[in-house]
Amino acid sequence: MTAQPTAAPRPDTGPGDGPRTPVSARKNRVRRLSGGxxxxxxxxxxxxxxxxxxxxxxxxxxxxxxxxxNWNGIGPLNQxxxxxxxxxxxxxxxxxxxxxxxxxxxxxxxxxxxIATPIGMFLAVLLDKEMRFSRFYQTAIYLPVVLSLALxxxxxxxxxxxxxxxxxxxxxxxxxWYGDPNYNLWAALVATSWRHIGYIMLLYLAGLKAVxxxxxxAAAIDGASEVQTFFRVVFPVMRPINVIVLVVTVIExxxxxDLVWVINKxxxxxxxxxxxxxxxxxGEASRIGFGSAMATIMLLISSVFxxxxxxxxxxxxxxx
Amino acid sequence: MxxxxxxxxxxxxxxxxSVAATGIGRRSLLRGALAGAGFLGASGLxxxxxxxxxxxxxxxxxxxxSGTLTFGSNQSDAVPKQAYAELVTGFxxxxxxxxxxxxxxxxxxxxxxxxxxxxxxxxxxxFAGYRMKFFAxxxxxxxxxxxxxxxxxxxxxxxxASTGDDGKQYFVPFDNYPWAIFYRPSVFQQRGYQPPKTLxxxxxxxxxxxxxxxxxxxxxxxxxxxxxxxxxxxxxRINGYDxxxxxxxxxxxxxxxxxxxxxxxxxxxxxxxxxxxxxxxxQEAAQSLQQKKAGMYVLGMFVGQQFxxxxxQDDLDFFAFPEVDSAIGTSAVEAPIDGFMMAANPKNEAAxxxxxxxxxxxxxxxxxxxxxxxxxxxxxxxxxxxYSKLQKKAVxxxxxxxxISQFLDRDTRPDFASTVxxxxxxxxxxxxxxxxxLTKSIESQKKSIFTS
Numbered sequence: 001m002t003a004q005p006t007a008a009p010r011p012d013t014g015p016g017d018g019p020r021t022p023v024s025a026r027k028n029r030v031r032r033l034s035g036g037x038x039x040x041x042x043x044x045x046x047x048x049x050x051x052x053x054x055x056x057x058x059x060x061x062x063x064x065x066x067x068x069x070n071w072n073g074i075g076p077l078n079q080x081x082x083x084x085x086x087x088x089x090x091x092x093x094x095x096x097x098x099x100x101x102x103x104x105x106x107x108x109x110x111x112x113x114x115i116a117t118p119i120g121m122f123l124a125v126l127l128d129k130e131m132r133f134s135r136f137y138q139t140a141i142y143l144p145v146v147l148s149l150a151l152x153x154x155x156x157x158x159x160x161x162x163x164x165x166x167x168x169x170x171x172x173x174x175x176x177w178y179g180d181p182n183y184n185l186w187a188a189l190v191a192t193s194w195r196h197i198g199y200i201m202l203l204y205l206a207g208l209k210a211v212x213x214x215x216x217x218a219a220a221i222d223g224a225s226e227v228q229t230f231f232r233v234v235f236p237v238m239r240p241i242n243v244i245v246l247v248v249t250v251i252e253x254x255x256x257x258d259l260v261w262v263i264n265k266x267x268x269x270x271x272x273x274x275x276x277x278x279x280x281x282x283g284e285a286s287r288i289g290f291g292s293a294m295a296t297i298m299l300l301i302s303s304v305f306x307x308x309x310x311x312x313x314x315x316x317x318x319x320x
Numbered sequence: 321m322x323x324x325x326x327x328x329x330x331x332x333x334x335x336x337x338s339v340a341a342t343g344i345g346r347r348s349l350l351r352g353a354l355a356g357a358g359f360l361g362a363s364g365l366x367x368x369x370x371x372x373x374x375x376x377x378x379x380x381x382x383x384x385x386s387g388t389l390t391f392g393s394n395q396s397d398a399v400p401k402q403a404y405a406e407l408v409t410g411f412x413x414x415x416x417x418x419x420x421x422x423x424x425x426x427x428x429x430x431x432x433x434x435x436x437x438x439x440x441x442x443x444x445x446x447f448a449g450y451r452m453k454f455f456a457x458x459x460x461x462x463x464x465x466x467x468x469x470x471x472x473x474x475x476x477x478x479x480x481a482s483t484g485d486d487g488k489q490y491f492v493p494f495d496n497y498p499w500a501i502f503y504r505p506s507v508f509q510q511r512g513y514q515p516p517k518t519l520x521x522x523x524x525x526x527x528x529x530x531x532x533x534x535x536x537x538x539x540x541x542x543x544x545x546x547x548x549x550x551x552x553x554x555x556x557r558i559n560g561y562d563x564x565x566x567x568x569x570x571x572x573x574x575x576x577x578x579x580x581x582x583x584x585x586x587x588x589x590x591x592x593x594x595x596x597x598x599x600x601x602x603q604e605a606a607q608s609l610q611q612k613k614a615g616m617y618v619l620g621m622f623v624g625q626q627f628x629x630x631x632x633q634d635d636l637d638f639f640a641f642p643e644v645d646s647a648i649g650t651s652a653v654e655a656p657i658d659g660f661m662m663a664a665n666p667k668n669e670a671a672x673x674x675x676x677x678x679x680x681x682x683x684x685x686x687x688x689x690x691x692x693x694x695x696x697x698x699x700x701x702x703x704x705x706x707y708s709k710l711q712k713k714a715v716x717x718x719x720x721x722x723x724i725s726q727f728l729d730r731d732t733r734p735d736f737a738s739t740v741x742x743x744x745x746x747x748x749x750x751x752x753x754x755x756x757x758l759t760k761s762i763e764s765q766k767k768s769i770f771t772s
Contacts, residue, residue: 162596
């Protein structure tokens with residue numbers, strides 16, 4: 001993508017092609033920035049950097065630092081007392097919801113990665129075939145992505161409701177899908193997947209459209225079947241998209257929060273790290289240090305995946 | 321505005337006049353955007369400074385109360401909001417202008433820490449008990465002891481619930497409501513049931529109700545807090561008020577035999593509770609009582625909000641949670657008190673105290689209680705002539721109490737209540753037989769929170 005603009009013919013490359021004055025002015029500009037330009041360029045780099053520092057790095061580092069304190073959110077900053085790793089020890093050994101939450105986060109990751117994402121990719125491959133009404137299917141499958149997860153929670157409430165829900169009416173059961181801790185995680189996962197599939201489908205479809213058609217033709221001439229063509233030719237070519245899909249899946253499963261919060265604030269079988277952080281930090285509880293410790297753990301887990309992603313991207317850049 | 325008659329005119333109307341006036345180029349647009357971004361950043365910083373520093377005008381205590389006064393209210397629902405508006409109108413002091421800032425109930429509660437450390441309103445709504453004492457001991461709320469010198473008709477337990485650890489008052493109580501076992505007299509009459517006096521009678525009655533096809537005790541704990549009410553009732557009957565207070569203050573062990581007995585007794589009653597409670601809200605449970613599918617419900621008097629005014633609400637009554645230990649009796653009543661506090665550094669202290677003095681009067685309480693028939697005024701001087709049958713009974717019930725507890729999450733640290741007790745009680749409901757493991761876990765978490 002980035003190669004295209006630079007490859008485009010530039011009007012000012014040929015000397016004397018255009019009118020004289022603008023060309024010389026332009027050349028001048030390339031060589032030396034005027035005072036005003038320098039200010040603009042400096043501001044353009046400094047301000048976004050500041051934003052990133054203030055809005056991303058400062059809170060992240062502050063959370064890590066706070067996780068070693070017992071701050072309750074009240075009083076001046078100089079009264080904060082460091083307590084070492086006590087919060088981490090408490091999280092791991094003295095907070096019953098933590099391990100279920102971690103397990104639930106991993107379940108989210110596993111289900112989205114092993115079930116929802118492959119389904120989304122499969123649908124993309126089908127829709128890529130230019131079948132009839134493919135635009136309609138595309139829209140229909142993508143529609144849930146437009147809705148916020150909170151809204152998705154409400155929509156599924158209508159299906160899952162114990163007394164008035166569609167599912168119980170069809171199955172003639174009396175299951176409390178959102179309330180029973182044996183089922184509610186899976187119920188939430190179905191609702192999340194419903195949305196996730198559309199997202200992956202769209203991402204992947206965009207990638208498939210960009211695959212050079214001659215590759216497929218060549219494979220077909222060589223006698224490869226549809227399945228072989230996909231796994232041997234198309235899939236490897238789509239490596240960058242595959243990595244993005246993987247990262248999106250990981251991010252989605254780690255930040256799964258809204259839906260579960262709407263259902264029951266992440267209690268009773270639906271604990272997730274993000275809901276525990278919120279329950280501890282936001283509100284009257286104000287266990288800022290304790291909640292920050294869990295946020296830091298989440299940060300570490302996400303960093304692993306970010307590191308993997310960055311290393312893959314870097315390797316690719318180098319290969320080019 | 322006139323409608324554009326041509327397309328060109330319409331398109332031209334889309335450009336704001338400021339843009340249309342200056343022939344704008346790419347450059348100047350960019351510069352403007354940068355300036356805008358810089359301005360945004362700067363104003364953010366300014367706002368941060370503003371909320372950090374408290375106002376300096378504290379020492380000036382004007383002799384006569386006058387000027388403007390801000391009143392922070394969490395009564396965001398239409399009916400109580402209207403009642404608060406009438407309440408403010410009723411203050412009627414020509415020299416003081418009261419401005420009410422209403423914030424959504426839950427938002428107000430969740431942001432209370434930042435609210436109090438920023439620039440809180442001079443007078444604001446809050447709760448009695450540990451939740452009040454906590455902020456008092458942190459110096460985040462103002463001492464209103466001199467308002468109390470002029471308050472008449474406040475019962476002693478109410479005064480105790482308004483007093484901080486240092487013996488000063490920080491809270492002006494306004495209204496409260498009792499927790500008890502609610503039932504429909506028509507159902508009891510039709511089936512020949514009698515309100516039980518002891519735990520054994522409660523078990524007998526529940527067994528009978530089950531036979532009659534009723535859910536004996538409606539129950540819901542999706543929100544996490546209603547089960548605290550049942551725990552409190554049992555604890556008050558089994559171990560008494562003093563134990564409740566010191567247990568909530570973190571001075572007693574949660575894995576002691578006394579607490580285990582509470583869970584054991586509850587476990588005995590659990591088969592009579594409505595099943596699948598963790599997916600149900602209290603409103604839904606209240607409706608099963610209202611629809612006569614359930615016989616009883618342990619809840620606060622706000623259960624009446626799910627009953628329509630008139631005959632439906634008249635067919636709602638309550639009795640005290642039955643006696644478990646005759647040495648303890650049933651003299652302790654749980655009746656959470658709502659009321660008002662003053663900011664630590666109010667902008668207009670004299671007016672704030674005058675307003676608080678007014679809020680503690682029977683007349684002021686009467687204005688509000690009229691709008692909500694599920695609460696009663698705390699002032700014994702309040703006019704009860706307009707009260708419903710239920711309210712009259714509540715006055716008698718709370719008035720006859722020797723001790724008044726607030727509620728689990730109002731009597732203990734908020735972090736302990738929300739991050740330990742809510743999951744713990746839900747865990748108990750899920751697997752009620754592992755009481756030893758549960759109480760041990762609560763105790764070890766309590767230690768980490770109360771000693772931090």
